[in-house]
Amino acid sequence: MTSQPATASNVPESGTTERQRDAERTRAEILEVAQQEFARNGYAGARVDEIAARMRTTKRMIYYYFGSKERLYIAVLEKAYAEVRGMERGIEVEHLAPIEAIRTLAELTFDHHDAHRDFIKLVAIENIHQAEHIRKSEALANLGTPVLDLIEAILDAGMASGDFATEADAIDVHMLISSFCFFRVANQHTFGALFGRDMAAPEHRDRLRRMVGEMIVAYLRGQATGT
Amino acid sequence: MTSQPATASNVPESGTTERQRDAERTRAEILEVAQQEFARNGYAGARVDEIAARMRTTKRMIYYYFGSKERLYIAVLEKAYAEVRGMERGIEVEHLAPIEAIRTLAELTFDHHDAHRDFIKLVAIENIHQAEHIRKSEALANLGTPVLDLIEAILDAGMASGDFATEADAIDVHMLISSFCFFRVANQHTFGALFGRDMAAPEHRDRLRRMVGEMIVAYLRGQATGT
DNA sequence: TGTAATGTACGAACCGGTGAGTTAGTTTCC
DNA sequence: GGAAACTAACTCACCGGTTCGTACATTACA
Incomplete structure (x- = not known):
């Protein structure tokens, strides 16, 4: 089973640690880049590796936060x-x-x-x-x-x-x-x-x-x- | 080099043999199925194998007639x-x-x-x-x-x-x-x-x-x- | 110390494309 | 008319790169 990130909701809570806020920023950055990639190439045409390459994060993190290409796409939507x-x-x-x-x-x-x-x-x-x-x-x-x-x-x-x-x-x-x-x-x-x-x-x-x-x-x- | 089919133009000429008309029919059938496949799944999502599987022809024939996935797509358009x-x-x-x-x-x-x-x-x-x-x-x-x-x-x-x-x-x-x-x-x-x-x-x-x-x-x- | 976050490397299926040889319709030539 | 020559149409097996996804080890933080 793939583990899920701590912050299930999109809303940053008040009692967040710096670590969590970092993670939330990473999440947001992934979504930003993924939106461009999906919009440019369609769902099948979009490449997870390409999304990762355009950021500081690695592909591993995309799967860590979103689990699958499809769930990432849904999150973008x-x-x-x-x-x-x-x-x-x-x-x-x-x-x-x-x-x-x-x-x-x-x-x-x-x-x-x-x-x-x-x-x-x-x-x-x-x-x-x-x-x-x-x-x-x-x-x-x-x-x-x-x-x-x-x-x-x-x-x-x-x-x-x-x-x-x-x-x-x-x-x-x-x-x-x-x-x-x-x-x-x-x-x-x-x-x-x-x-x-x-x-x-x-x-x-x-x-x-x-x-x-x-x-x-x-x-x-x-x-x-x-x- | 890949050889090209005899009929360069789409217009069936008057002096066609039965063989050429058969080929033209196959071409048309490929286009028909390809149109469905591309429309259903997008360009990147469409599968040449899938198009071939839904017909009597083989994938090799698709490449024989159209040369590449992209040229097939353009022909469909x-x-x-x-x-x-x-x-x-x-x-x-x-x-x-x-x-x-x-x-x-x-x-x-x-x-x-x-x-x-x-x-x-x-x-x-x-x-x-x-x-x-x-x-x-x-x-x-x-x-x-x-x-x-x-x-x-x-x-x-x-x-x-x-x-x-x-x-x-x-x-x-x-x-x-x-x-x-x-x-x-x-x-x-x-x-x-x-x-x-x-x-x-x-x-x-x-x-x-x-x-x-x-x-x-x-x-x-x-x-x-x-x- | 325990847990969340991250790096590395790899697996396995998928998929576009091709090399090489075969079948069969058509044309040529006698 | 018919054998021989030609070639368009077709089959089969296969390749190599790509791509999603993951196992496992490791680091940073609370």
């Missing part, structure tokens, strides 16, 4: 999703009118995707594997997202004020926004190769950022004139 | 993209009014993504590898797409008739439509695991199909009332 949740909880749009609220939410989602390329790649990789690893993690299965409540509130306010005419579901709206932001980052390489347009370039990025906001606003206003 | 182009050329919406034309195009794109899961996965995989294989293929680099002309025409007609108020770029519009359709299929597993909603289930699929049409129409009509 959990950390990445935790960061996303944290970011989502930081969004503050309650003070805005519904139209501006949803537009701002869309643009912040856009920025968030733009700033977290590795996370996007991990999600894409995980989907290729049919989310089998996410399902193995109790920390991630059926997690939901804080933004959903936010969207729900904006939608309700918009319908009440008459700004929105389209009866929409919060998850659908979340998907509509996410899909655009996700696609631009995730598919930038094939898109660039096929259409000769680099969607990550500043001028395109800014235009597409405005576009996602206008798109969601136009959709929710909807029903302007009948078909 | 080329075939998949060729099918997409063929489908896109089949779209007929010129007889429709702009609004209905763009809505129909969006819904057909939706259907197409829904019906070609393997292709979606290949694109996702290729993007993880930063499209390095697509760039290695002369057949695929800077290819463009027939739909772009179609969208361009619809956009022009819509602006001329006054149905559309939003000045939009054809590539942007294509991306707006594609991103939604792509995301629903590509990310269905993580989305399902996180939100407990199976976007591939019939009831959701039908609603989302309508949604993509309404979204693009709403966006192009746009500018209903100022901010």
Whole structure:
């Protein structure tokens, strides 16, 4: 049996020794490097030796802390999703009118995707594997997202004020926004190769950022004139 | 040196012997199985032995026909993209009014993504590898797409008739439509695991199909009332 | 002193790729 | 028409590097 490290939880407790804090730092460093390696090469393509080579630690320590390549990968996923949740909880749009609220939410989602390329790649990789690893993690299965409540509130306010005419579901709206932001980052390489347009370039990025906001606003206003 | 097969081109010529047609069939079968294997497991995760095991041919023959794992993968990509182009050329919406034309195009794109899961996965995989294989293929680099002309025409007609108020770029519009359709299929597993909603289930699929049409129409009509 | 952390070296399966020879369809030549 | 020559298509056995994972000894710390 492989022994497990002392700190089972990710939260550093108050009564920790210097030794434990060192170990926690090593753990975090492994996760950092592993995230890059997995994002760059996929699960099967990632090399444990390569992760070890890019750090001070040895491969032995990776197995000491995480037990297996798969558990390391799951730990990377959990950390990445935790960061996303944290970011989502930081969004503050309650003070805005519904139209501006949803537009701002869309643009912040856009920025968030733009700033977290590795996370996007991990999600894409995980989907290729049919989310089998996410399902193995109790920390991630059926997690939901804080933004959903936010969207729900904006939608309700918009319908009440008459700004929105389209009866929409919060998850659908979340998907509509996410899909655009996700696609631009995730598919930038094939898109660039096929259409000769680099969607990550500043001028395109800014235009597409405005576009996602206008798109969601136009959709929710909807029903302007009948078909 | 490894010898190359007789048929350098993919197009079966008229003066082919039965032997060559047999070989062509074997080639096609390899591509079919390889597409599944690559789509299921990614490039690094795919096993040449596994592809061989699922057919009558041996691994040696795969190397005889395609030379290397990478060239086989590229051949799979080329075939998949060729099918997409063929489908896109089949779209007929010129007889429709702009609004209905763009809505129909969006819904057909939706259907197409829904019906070609393997292709979606290949694109996702290729993007993880930063499209390095697509760039290695002369057949695929800077290819463009027939739909772009179609969208361009619809956009022009819509602006001329006054149905559309939003000045939009054809590539942007294509991306707006594609991103939604792509995301629903590509990310269905993580989305399902996180939100407990199976976007591939019939009831959701039908609603989302309508949604993509309404979204693009709403966006192009746009500018209903100022901010 | 006991336990957590770490270094070293290695095992064993896996996996992409190949050398070399064989079978059988096609063409050539009389 | 048919034997001989040619070669594309195919089989079999095998290699060598890679890669995840671990056994075991050792060190540093509480």
